Amino acid sequence: GQSRAGDLRSRKRQGGLMHIGFAGLGRMGGLMAENLVRAGHLVTVWNRSAEKARAFAAKHGSQAATTPRELSEAADVVITMLADDAASNAVHRGADGLFSASGGAARIVEMGTMSPPHIADLRNSAPEGVAVIDAPVSGATRAAAEAQLMIMVGATQSDAATLVPVFAAMGRNTIFLGAPGAGTVMKLAVNMLIHGLNQTVSEALSLAEASGIDLEKAFDVIESSAAAAPMLSYRRPLYLDETAHDVTFTGRGGIAHSSSGSRKLASPSSSRQVDMAVAVLKSTPRITNPPP
Numbered sequence: 001g002q003s004r005a006g007d008l009r010s011r012k013r014q015g016g017l018m019h020i021g022f023a024g025l026g027r028m029g030g031l032m033a034e035n036l037v038r039a040g041h042l043v044t045v046w047n048r049s050a051e052k053a054r055a056f057a058a059k060h061g062s063q064a065a066t067t068p069r070e071l072s073e074a075a076d077v078v079i080t081m082l083a084d085d086a087a088s089n090a091v092h093r094g095a096d097g098l099f100s101a102s103g104g105a106a107r108i109v110e111m112g113t114m115s116p117p118h119i120a121d122l123r124n125s126a127p128e129g130v131a132v133i134d135a136p137v138s139g140a141t142r143a144a145a146e147a148q149l150m151i152m153v154g155a156t157q158s159d160a161a162t163l164v165p166v167f168a169a170m171g172r173n174t175i176f177l178g179a180p181g182a183g184t185v186m187k188l189a190v191n192m193l194i195h196g197l198n199q200t201v202s203e204a205l206s207l208a209e210a211s212g213i214d215l216e217k218a219f220d221v222i223e224s225s226a227a228a229a230p231m232l233s234y235r236r237p238l239y240l241d242e243t244a245h246d247v248t249f250t251g252r253g254g255i256a257h258s259s260s261g262s263r264k265l266a267s268p269s270s271s272r273q274v275d276m277a278v279a280v281l282k283s284t285p286r287i288t289n290p291p292p
Contacts, residue, residue: 017041020166021075021105023068023091023098024112025052028137029081031144032111032170036079037062039169046071048087068094072101077166078108085118092122099127109133109163110184111151113191119154119184133160134180136187137171142234148172152190154183197229205239215240 017040022033025047036043037060044063047053053064065071068091072078078098082088088110092098098108106129110119113136123132134154143149149171153160157176167174177183201222208218219240223232232239 018162018166019044019074019076021046021065021071021078022081023047023071023078024081024083024087025056026081026083027141028144030056031141032079032081032137032149034060035144035147035170036166039165041166041169044071044074067096068092068098069096069100072098072108073104075105076107077163078105079166080108080110080112082110082112082114084112085115088112088114088118088122093125099125099130101127105130107131107133107163109135109166111135111137113187114184116181116184116188119181123180133163134183135163135167136183138187138190139171140231140234144170151175152177152183152186154178154180194231197231201232201239 019042020036021044022029022036023046025033025045030052033043033045033056042062043060044065045053045056046065046068047056050064050066056062057064063074065074080088080091080098082091090097092108098105108122108126108130110122110132114134119132119134126132135151137144137149137151139149147170151167151171151174153163153167153174153176155176156178157164160176164174177186204222205215205218209215219232219236222228223236237244
């Protein structure tokens with residue numbers, strides 16, 4: 001309720017720091033929120049499973065909001081790190097959602113991987129006085145834990161100037177792409193490259209394994225070759241022993257076969273993102289930067 005949100009708001013701006021509401025404490029979001037706390041920001045969290053939010057708050061001496069509305073009313077800015085369009089829609093437009101807040105956060109920053117039409121719809125339907133900014137990230141959980149994410153922002157640096165220290169607490173490099181929605185499109189473009197590289201590396205490792213070459217040595221060669229990319233290093237353990245790690249869109253899958261049989265195909269996540277990218281190419285108007 002309003003009194004509860006008022007209690008949370010009273011804790012903000014100690015020492016001039018921003019009060020950040022963070023929605024979505026999954027594998028990436030929890031680590032990103034921790035880095036905001038470490039940077040000295042006041043952080044209030046919300047998660048669909050309330051116990052996770054309460055545990056985070058207890059561990060970090062922060063607050064847990066009971067609803068997205070309460071989260072927004074307590075904060076200067078809200079960051080969301082949500083799974084997909086459906087989850088985002090529920091958090092923004094559901095009962096006691098972010099868009100139902102009275103006062104509070106003037107900016108909502110979308111850092112999950114969403115479709116461009118969904119981001120455009122959120123921007124167009126946001127309450128008066130609330131700006132929705134897309135700022136998805138590139139990097140896996142290790143990069144999130146070490147505040148080494150690359151952040152792609154659909155805004156100019158001047159328009160998002162107050163968010164620069166917030167992004168700096170979570171990432172090593174923030175690129176301002178100018179136009180609203182450009183961050184979301186660029187995230188899909190980067191993921192298309194990653195999915196293609198995943199597939200190619202999978203086939204290369206399957207070929208090496210089928211030929212009797214030790215996989216560790218094969219990966220050493222790939223990692224030292226002209227085809228190397230930063231993601232190969234931090235995903236090396238997944239490529240060499242995917243069954244021992246959490247599911248990601250890395251997988252030694254595809255059309256190649258090895259002595260142990262067929263490898264796994266791309267995950268539903270990768271297929272969904274490729275479908276989104278194709279939809280962008282077919283239907284999204286060209287993104288143009290705002291006039292100077």
